[in-house]
Amino acid sequence: MVKQTKQKTGEFSTTEKKSIGIFQVLLLWVLIPLLFASAVLLIIAKVADVNVFDKAGEWTKSIPFLQKDEDKEETQTDLVLGERVVSLQAEIQNKEAELTKIQSDLENANKDKVNLLAKQQELLAEIEMLKSAKNDSQKDMKEIITTFESMSPKSAAPVLTKMSDAEAIQILSKLKPDTLASILEKMSPEDAAKYTSLLTK
Known part of the structure; x- marks a missing residue:
């Protein structure tokens, strides 16, 4: 009986060793080194300041059949936003060109204003000169009329006929009716x- 037990125990123990042996081999030779290597790589990545999970996400996005619909929608959204940005930049450039033109027009208008003010000053000065000349000529005319009124009609008549018609009429129109x-x-x-x-005209 003892032999059988031994045999049974031996058989039992051998069977037990075989099933534990395969699990142990798998555990010892595959899983533990794989876990250890992964842990070492994660530590190295952490020290090198590399985010492994982000890198893994980027690699999976580059594989065509692993891309999600969300990624495609994000890509389409990015394209739409990119087009919108391009159109807005073009609009900004157009507005800047318009602003430059308006500033140029404003500068030209300011130059024209300065020129017009200078011309206005010249014209005002000329008006003052003409007024002064007119006042002087009116004073001269008054003196001439006073002279003609003090002259005898016999002396004044030949002098007036020798003058131009415009000058003679100007003097005659200012004389007193009797003179x-x-x-x-x-x-x-x-x-x-x-x-x-x-005189009647």
Whole structure:
């Protein structure tokens, strides 16, 4: 009986060794080294400041049949956003070109304004000169009229006929009616008629 037990025990122990042996071989020779290598690689990656999980995600995205629909949607969204950015940049460039043109127009308008102000100053100065000249000529005209009124009609008539018609009419129109009548009496009938006609116009 003992032998059988031994045999049975021996058989039992041998069978037990075989099943434990395969599991142990698998555990010792495959899983434990694989886990150890993975742990070492993770430690090295951590020291090298590399995110293994992000890298793994990038590698899986590069494999066509592993890409998810979300990735495709993100790619399409990125394309739409990229096109929108390009169109907005083109719009910005157009607006900048318009702004540059408006600034150029504004500068030209400012230059024109400065030129117009300078011309206005010149014209005002010229108006002042003309007013002054007119005042001087009015003073001269008053003196001439005073002179003609103090002259005898016989002396004034020949002087007026020697002047241009415009000058003569200007003087005659300013004379007092009595003086004018006396001077016209001393002129020839043709000259008197001419000046009377010009005075009535």
